[in-house]
Every structure is written in structure tokens, then in C-alpha cells.
Amino acid sequence: MPCQSNEELESILLEAKQYTSEGKVADYIPALSKANPDDLSVAIFHPDGTCYSAGCIQEKITLQSISKVITLALALMESGEEYVFSKVGYEPTGDPFNSIVKLEMSNPSKPLNPMINAGALAVTHMIKGNSVEERFRKIIDFVKRLSGNEEISYSAEVAKSEFETSHLNRALCFFMKQHGIINEDVEELLDLYTKQCSIEVNCLDLARIGIVFALNGKEPITNKQLMPAQVARICKTFMVTCGMYNASGEFAVRVGIPAKSGVAGGILGAVPNRFGIGISGPALDDKGNSVAGLKLLEILASKYELSMF
Numbered sequence: 001m002p003c004q005s006n007e008e009l010e011s012i013l014l015e016a017k018q019y020t021s022e023g024k025v026a027d028y029i030p031a032l033s034k035a036n037p038d039d040l041s042v043a044i045f046h047p048d049g050t051c052y053s054a055g056c057i058q059e060k061i062t063l064q065s066i067s068k069v070i071t072l073a074l075a076l077m078e079s080g081e082e083y084v085f086s087k088v089g090y091e092p093t094g095d096p097f098n099s100i101v102k103l104e105m106s107n108p109s110k111p112l113n114p115m116i117n118a119g120a121l122a123v124t125h126m127i128k129g130n131s132v133e134e135r136f137r138k139i140i141d142f143v144k145r146l147s148g149n150e151e152i153s154y155s156a157e158v159a160k161s162e163f164e165t166s167h168l169n170r171a172l173c174f175f176m177k178q179h180g181i182i183n184e185d186v187e188e189l190l191d192l193y194t195k196q197c198s199i200e201v202n203c204l205d206l207a208r209i210g211i212v213f214a215l216n217g218k219e220p221i222t223n224k225q226l227m228p229a230q231v232a233r234i235c236k237t238f239m240v241t242c243g244m245y246n247a248s249g250e251f252a253v254r255v256g257i258p259a260k261s262g263v264a265g266g267i268l269g270a271v272p273n274r275f276g277i278g279i280s281g282p283a284l285d286d287k288g289n290s291v292a293g294l295k296l297l298e299i300l301a302s303k304y305e306l307s308m309f
């Protein structure tokens with residue numbers, strides 16, 4: 001049973017923290033550049049409700065790409081597997097998360113998977129509702145249920161900053177609109193997507209969301225099934241194959257757990273049937289993953305034999 005005390009986790013965190021200096025905070029979304037590159041925090045949430053944590057655990061970050069796995073779960077619940085995978089594929093790309101190149105090469109211009117930006121935009125497009133507000137409410141309410149935290153909100157500053165600078169994502173949307181993958185107003189879709197990416201969490205929230213995936217959709221405190229086991233299974237599979245962008249293969253070898261990262265420095269981990277892990281560490285490597293967060297997971301995985309492989 002890993003990490004039976006905060007002290008134990010604290011010493012692992014200290015070891016990993018040395019690596020923060022090797023990374024840089026994301027600045028292509030201007031508001032993210034304000035993050036402190038030295039921050040690192042981790043939480044592990046067990047099925048019996050115990051939670052161990054270390055570092056600046058109250059520090060909030062925005063979900064960014066971690067939100068992609070949450071909207072995927074929601075879209076699968078709302079529209080079903082058949083519809084979702086008629087618009088987005090199953091395969092890893094090996095390209096950076098915001099790359100446009102495979103969109104033109106794949107036939108019929110369907111994004112290769114729901115974890116790259118093109119695929120995530122196509123999934124967010126599926127979230128039903130009469131307005132951006134209504135659709136966003138649905139997403140944020142789901143994050144509240146998954147994390148057991150009613151206080152969850154979003155950063156209007158980060159959302160605006162991304163909305164104003166997200167020209168590559170606009171290009172992906174227009175390309176997909178031309179090819180019939182999406183059919184709504186591109187500005188509205190970007191408004192919704194940038195808000196979803198700007199939902200704020202700390203490592204404790206991430207660990208609690210992680211355990212719901214780890215326990216096949218069941219929230220351990222209330223025992224409520226928050227998503228069907230099949231939906232949790234699909235999401236975890238994508239976390240393994242595409243969750244760490246074009247570093248997913250190396251991550252599977254080095255760590256071997258389903259995980260999803262975001263450019264604000266968060267990592268959500270789900271150790272199947274065991275526990276949820278949440279990490280926040282804004283300094284990123286060149287592929288956009290938290291550099292010290294990866295190190296921390298590597299240490300945890302080897303120390304406690306977490307790899308599923």
C-alpha cells in the first residue's frame with residue numbers, strides 16, 4: 001500500500017522538485033505565464049477516503065487538456081459511443097497536441113483521437129445545450145461532482161487570454177467545419193472550449209477526479225456511479241495511449257498508469273482499482289508535460305510498483 005503518510009510523500013516530492021528548474025511555464029496562453037515554475041504539489045486519494053498530500057496543495061491551476069478526458073466522458077454519456085466515434089478516432093498521432101498536419105492526411109478529415117486539440121474541440125462541440133452558458137454549466141457541474149467540490153469555478157482571465165490568442169485552435173475548427181465534423185459557430189465553440197480549459201482545481205481535486213476513473217466510474221465517498229464503467233474504461237484507455245501527448249509511449253514505459261496532463265502543469269492519474277493521483281507543477285518539458293510531475297510519478301511508480309504492464 002503506497003504512501004501511508006504525508007511525510008513519506010513529502011520526501012518523494014522533495015526529490016522530484018529539483019527538476020522544476022529544467023522546465024518552463026507555458027506562455028503561448030499569456031495568462032499562464034504568471035504561474036510559479038518552482039511550485040509542485042501532489043495528492044493521493046484512496047478508496048477509503050484517506051488522502052495523503054505534499055507541497056503547496058491549495059495552489060490552483062487550470063485544467064487545460066485534462067478537461068478533454070472529462071468532456072469525453074460527458075459526450076459518451078450524452079451521445080453514446082457510436083456517435084462520438086463517428087466524429088473522432090481512436091488512434092494516437094505522435095504529433096504535438098495542437099498539430100494540424102494529420103487532420104488533412106486522415107480520411108475523412110476526422111481528428112485522430114479526442115486528446116489532441118482537434119479531437120477535443122470536436123468532442124466539446126457535442127456537448128448539448130441551448131447556449132454556451134448552459135453547456136458550460138453542464139461541464140463545470142460534472143467537474144464538481146467528480147471532485148466532490150462544490151466550490152469549483154473557472155478563471156475568466158485565463159479563458160479570455162486563451163480566447164484572444166487561440167488562432168491555431170480557430171484554424172482547426174474552421175478546417176473541421178469545412179469537412180462537416182462540426183457545424184456550430186466557431187467563436188461560440190472556442191468560447192466554450194476555453195472556459196472548459198480554464199476550470200480551476202488543486203491537486204486534491206485532481207486526485208479525487210482520478211479515483212473516480214480508477215474505480216470504474218464510482219465515487220468512493222458517496223458510492224454513486226458518476227459514469228458507466230464502460231465510459232471510464234474508454235477514458236482510461238485514451239489516457240494510456242494519448243494522455244501525455246506525444247510522450248505517451250515513453251510515459252507508459254516509465255510509469256505505466258492511465259494519466260492526463262495539461263499545459264498549466266496538472267496531471268491526473270488513475271491507478272486502476274487502487275487510487276487517484278493529482279499533481280500540480282507548472283514548469284513544463286518541451287512536449288508540454290509537467291517536468292517535475294513526471295519525475296514524481298516515475299519515483300512513485302517504481303517505489304510502489306504501480307505500472308499496469
Ligand SMILES: NC(=O)CC[C@H](N)C(=O)O
Pocket residue numbers: 063064065066097098117162169197261262263264288
Ligand atoms: N495541452 C493543453 O493543455 C492544451 C490546452 C489548451 N487550452 C489549448 O488548447 O492549447
